[in-house]
């Protein structure tokens with residue numbers, strides 16, 4: 001497969017690439033097609049990847065490394081759309097939907113009172129979602145405690161649906177889960193979106209989607225991620241891993257934006273806020289993967305890109321063997337660097353969220369990112385030591401997050417200078 005790197009206009013980014021479309025390789029003749037397909041933010045997403053390998057933007061990489069490609073051609077000479085492009089199309093669609101729904105008075109399929117559940121039942125359902133969130137994810141729970149009541153309940157309901165979806169493939173009954181079971185779970189999702197929840201936890205989510213302009217696609221896509229977990233335990237390159245991270249985690253960002261809300265004074269585009277939310281999900285999942293290398297290997301799973309492992313002179317055997325060598329340290333440094341870049345991209349969007357949502361999102365971003373620091377502090381031993389952020393550091397993150405949440409949206413700061 002020949003690789004082509006594309007440079008695209010990227011408003012608001014100061015990397016000197018603004019206004020250029022530069023196509024290398026055998027798609028030269030189809031640059032018109034590329035111009036129309038390349039989203040405005042492509043340059044930055046590409047540069048996240050270049051930076052990790054020290055590649056220069058626009059530089060052509062070898063024939064076998066699809067990692068740093070944004071567009072490629074297959075042996076038949078057809079353009080292959082990268083994962084980032086596919087995901088960016090979802091971002092655009094979600095942003096357009098949100099803008100439309102916020103403009104028009106809500107004509108919702110489900111109103112709270114239509115749910116076949118008394119108000120007291122709903123209260124109990126949300127409370128149970130809160131308990132589950134607290135039990136499984138203390139950090140997220142801490143974040144939600146900084147939210148307004150309505151948003152907090154909504155995030156709990158979303159959290160519980162995500163957790164249950166993940167448990168299907170990761171929980172105690174995972175061995176019995178088949179693609180058909182996931183199809184049934186998707187049918188159940190459609191029903192709850194249509195106001196026909198199967199149980200009280202679903203009812204909480206049905207209620208949530210009647211209150212916030214949330215679309216079904218990220219939920220469907222998360223189920224798709226679980227399907228891929230059933231059939232796949234290796235990722236050829238970062239392009240494949242990126243798609244997986246979108247499915248299981250980027251989707252959470254997309255589900256959350258309509259609940260978090262965008263600051264009325266923000267001058268940022270809705271797309272850019274969704275992109276930042278997506279980046280936070282990807283950053284979190286990359287961090288998860290780096291923290292859990294040993295644990296995943298013991299379940300026969302290696303999420304790290306196979307070609308990057310090979311380039312670093314490493315293989316699955318090194319991971320199963322689990323000895324921290326200099327090769328491993330260097331490899332990990334690059335992986336951590338990339339995860340931090342996604343966190344940085346996310347940071348730009350947090351300031352655009354509505355004031356009341358910024359604190360919890362900052363808190364969760366800072367707390368999750370610290371896991372990367374802990375991996376470093378463990379001298380990159382993520383085979384047998386779990387990177388863990390202690391209580392003291394967690395508590396310290398809260399006032400820092402609060403301080404950051406008071407900052408003006410970046411889009412306003414830029415427009416005022």
Ligand SMILES: CC(C)=CCC/C(C)=C/CC/C(C)=C/CC/C(C)=C/[C@@H]1[C@@H](COP(=O)(O)OP(=O)(O)O)[C@]1(C)CC/C=C(\C)CC/C=C(\C)CCC=C(C)C
Pocket residue numbers: 140143144155158159162163166170248249250252253254256257260273274276277280281284285288289292346347349350353360361364
């Ligand atoms: C503009 C901007 C930055 C907006 C913020 C948008 C936002 C709130 C994004 C949240 C992103 C986020 C929290 C993503 C979750 C990523 C994640 C941890 C995914 C996990 C997947 C599977 O991984 P794995 O099996 O390897 O992990 P385990 O060992 O099983 O843990 C998930 C488990 C998928 C399911 C995800 C969840 C259960 C978490 C859902 C979280 C929320 C809805 C809470 C978001 C709330 C706050 C305050 C950030």
Ligand SMILES: [Mn+2]
Pocket residue numbers: 166167170
């Ligand atoms: Mn899991």
